[in-house]
Amino acid sequence: MTNKPRNPQSKATAEQLEQHRLAVRRNPRDANAHALLGLAQLKSRRLDDGVASLRRALELNPKVRGLHAVLAAALFELGCFDAAAEAYRNALRFQDDADLHQGLADTLLSLERGSEAEAPARRAVALSPDSIPCLLSLGNVLHAVKQHAEAAAVFEHVLALDPGQVAARQDLGLMLATLGRHADAANCFRAVLESQPDNVAALLQLGHSHMRRRQHEEAVRYFARVSELLPERVDVLSDLAHALRQKGDLAGASALLRRALQQAPDNTDLIYGLLSACFGMGEWELAMQLARQALDARPSAAAHSVVLFILSHCCTDADELTREHFAFAKRWETGLRPLRQPHTNDRDPRRRLRIGMVSGDLYDHAVTNFVAPVFAAFKESDGVELYAYYNNSIEDAMTEQLRGLAAAWCNIQNLDDEAAERLIREDGIDILIDLSGHSALNRLSLFARKPAPLQATWIGYAGTTGLEAMDYILCDQFQVPEERHDNQFSEQIVRLPLGAPFMSASYSPPVNPLPALRNGYITFGSFHRVSKLNREVIRQWSKLLHAIPNAKMLLGGMQMGSADTLIDWFAEHGIVGDRLILRQRTHVYGFLEQHHEVDVCLSPFPYSGSTTIGHAAWMGVPTLATVGSTNPSYGAASFLAHLGLSNFIADDEAAYVALGVYLSQNPSALASLRATMRERFNNSLLGHPGVTAMGLECALRKIWERWCNGEHPAPLRVRLSDLARASS
Known part of the structure; x- marks a missing residue:
């Protein structure tokens, strides 16, 4: 057929x-x-x-x-x-x-x-x-x-x-x-x-648009829809988990990421997501394990910085912490040294200087509480002009404010180090300042190439970068006391009269009377992120609470998943739940208002507070702090010293507990301090942000003059008398 x-x-x-x-x-x-x-x-x-x-x-x-x-x-x-x-x-x-x-x-x-x-x-x-x-x-x-x-x-x-x-x-x-x-x-x-309800690309892009505008609830909704359509896509699970973390649901993000890692155990994006969630819940041991795993799987300077950032929060051994940071330079800076080119900047010691600042935090972020006044002062200065190199995509009202204060602004997020260096050299930057250290979105590998003749790190990180290319660290005279931590820095130390100004919220609530007078007991408080806390911190705080049987502890800024961890840690030391007051993370005004319930704040260790201590002081609440052998433990010292509250700093646990007991027994002294704290704040250098800008400009001029004279970087001290002479 x-x-x-x-x-x-x-x-x-x-x-x-x-x-x-x-x-x-x-x-x-x-x-x-x-x-x-x-x-x-x-x-x-x-x-x-x-x-x-x-x-x-x-x-x-x-x-x-x-x-x-x-x-x-x-x-x-x-x-x-x-x-x-x-x-x-x-x-x-x-x-x-x-x-x-x-x-x-x-x-x-x-x-x-x-x-x-x-x-x-x-x-x-x-x-x-x-x-x-x-x-x-x-x-x-x-x-x-x-x-x-x-x-x-x-x-x-x-x-x-x-x-x-x-x-x-x-x-x-x-x-x-x-x-x-x-x-x-x-x-x-x-x-x-509207015409293609299940268009995956549009759903994903809409989720990312909401993330960039920090509308995390909406982002979760769109990423969750894509995950329903494509349940096996681990990149979508990663996006969803990131949105959950930003929303504050750390436990939900952690559970999702653990499930995703069962499908893709070597996916470093998932590993970083999980370590971030764990770190946020205070599980720094697991976070450190995951960070080292990610560094081994995909080695990079940025991955190494994550390890160091976590280590700075938990390491109490100064020698170990220093050694680990210097090892960063040995691993990542050595190969970049041959790429360094000569600098042709005009060696005129008195000319107007071009100052570059590199940061991924130039938006409504804690760092801008400190740098915004300096940006404003530099805009009016005849001695310096400011160039901002922004390493992030987030844009908000603070970004716009800072952009308007800079002589030039460039987003370098999508520029590799070679292109960014070329831009900085074309701009003729004389002194390039890092505002990140080993925190997120840093560009330390760019600094390792030495794009400017002088380089310094300031504000963004409690410790050394470890880089030989970073000539100076700009800091407060109290945060890095003379000779106490000098050997923990690869940089030469420049001590300023005021290392950083602090902007209190313009819409903050008024200071209220001391709550202990009404309650009949003292309430301690902590508004620090949980990643700064650990079992040893909770053990010491529990010892203080045992020494004052009727005292209570308020824990502010809680995220979903973090409160349960802290409750368990306190329970391990016999502090039951009815002695703990939990307050969820909220907007700035609500966060400040939570201080109305607190008599004395407690600072963690070995990574102390700074922004949180400033906010507490503005709300009339002093902070009880302890310091250790590592520089990150000294963050609280600067605020307290400037406020004349150095007696609130204890050198050991016994003194810490004794001081807490003394304060609980003297509510009238606390009440008087609370009532006058804003006046004390405004009368201190903290209330005069121009001091930081003047001190910084004076320091930059000094290190520039050394370079013009062919001198190597060396430790410097800027005193108030130097500022008086410079302004006369």
């Missing part, structure tokens, strides 16, 4: 192909016969055969009009992009056509040659201004060459021509997000979801 064709068309196509093959066999040097065969083969989706026939036709007659264009399109479809680009160029020799220019642009873009693709993409639109395919190609090319604003305008033009172009709306959202217009981007992605 003869098999019949399934449909008449396939039989006809086969017959046509055979006729064309016969024509080629009869006239093997007939270009037209090869061309017709090739076209028929392409029509029947025999692309390889069709391309071969067309190439043979063009060998026989290179001037066959239109054949180069057909060949180019077929080669593009086959993924033979180099050959397709050549064919499109050959076609364009015969015809200046919009579709051909668009095809060439798409081909070059597929070859990741965006800069070459720009000219044909623009020519295509010039020839056919309202052609949606040509406009889309131009938009894609502009995106590739990072001309995001113009790309957004092109996609907006497409949507004006045809609002139903969903892909263009999604691309517009991506461009707007890249430009930092996250609210507008979110509107685009929502519009995409």
Whole structure:
């Protein structure tokens, strides 16, 4: 039995192909016969055969009009992009056509040659201004060459021509997000979801838009929806867990990440997510184990910084902590030294200095409580001008304020170290200041390349960077007392009259009367993140509570998952739950208002507080602190010393407990202190942020003069008398 064709068309196509093959066999040097065969083969989706026939036709007659264009399109479809680009160029020799220019642009873009693709993409639109395919190609090319604003305008033009172009709306959202217009981007992605409710890319981008605007509840909702659609995607689980962490649900994030790691045990993004959740819940032993695991799996300077950051919170051995930080430089700085280039900065000791500051925290972050007044002072200075290099995508009102205070502002988040160094050198920066240390989003590997002749670290980290390239650390005379911690720094120490100013919230609640007078018992408090706490801290606090049987302990800023851990730790030392007062993390005003319930705050160790102590003091609450052998334990010392409260610093546990008992027995003294604390604050150097700016500018001038004179970095001390002479 003869098999019949399934449909008449396939039989006809086969017959046509055979006729064309016969024509080629009869006239093997007939270009037209090869061309017709090739076209028929392409029509029947025999692309390889069709391309071969067309190439043979063009060998026989290179001037066959239109054949180069057909060949180019077929080669593009086959993924033979180099050959397709050549064919499109050959076609364009015969015809200046919009579709051909668009095809060439798409081909070059597929070859990741965006800069070459720009000219044909623009020519295509010039020839056919309202052609949606040509406009889309131009938009894609502009995106590739990072001309995001113009790309957004092109996609907006497409949507004006045809609002139903969903892909263009999604691309517009991506461009707007890249430009930092996250609210507008979110509107685009929502519009995409109206017609395509399960569009995974739009759901993900909407989640990320909410994250960038710190709308974590909404971000969780969108990431959770994608996780429902794609339950096996570990990257989506990672995004969801990150949103949960930012929302404050550390326990939920931890559970999700543990589940994800069962699917992908070597996924370092998941490991970092879990260690962050564990660290946030005070489980620093597991966090440290995970950090070292991640460093081994994917070695990098940033990964090593994570290890050091955790270590600074838990290590009480000064020698070990110092050794670990110096090892960072040995591992990551050594290989970068050969890349260092000479600096050609004008060695005029009196000229106006260009000061660069590098940070990922130039938004509503604790660091800006300290740097914002300095930015403002430097804007008015004749001696320095400030260049800000921002290593983050978060933009808020504080970012805008700081941007307006800087002489120049550049986002370097998407620049590698080589490109960032080139920018800093082109800007002629004289002194480059790191505001991160080993905290998140640092660019220490950039500093290791030595892009500026002088480099310093300030504010962002309680300890040394370990880098030989970091010439100085700018600090407070009380935070790094003379000779006490000098050997813990690779940098030369510059001691300022006031290491950092502190901005109290302008909308803070008033100070209330001492709660112990009403309660009849003292309430201690802690508003520190749980990652600063550990079992040893809770053991000491429990000992204090046992020494004062009716005392209570308020724990503020609690996140979901962290409270249970602390309750368990206190229970291990016999402090039952009814002696603990738990308060959830809230907005700034609510956080400050929680101090109305507290008589005395307690500072943790070995990583002391700073911002929290400033806020507490502004609310009339002194802090009882203990110090150890490592520099991070001295964070509280500066605030207390400037406020004239050095007696609130204990050198050992016995003195700590005794001081706490004494305070509980003298509520009238605490009440008097509370009532006058803001006056004390305003009368101290803490209430005069200009002192920090003046001291910093004076220090920068001194270290600059040393460099101009060919002198090596050396320890410096700036005194109030120096500022008086400089201003006279």
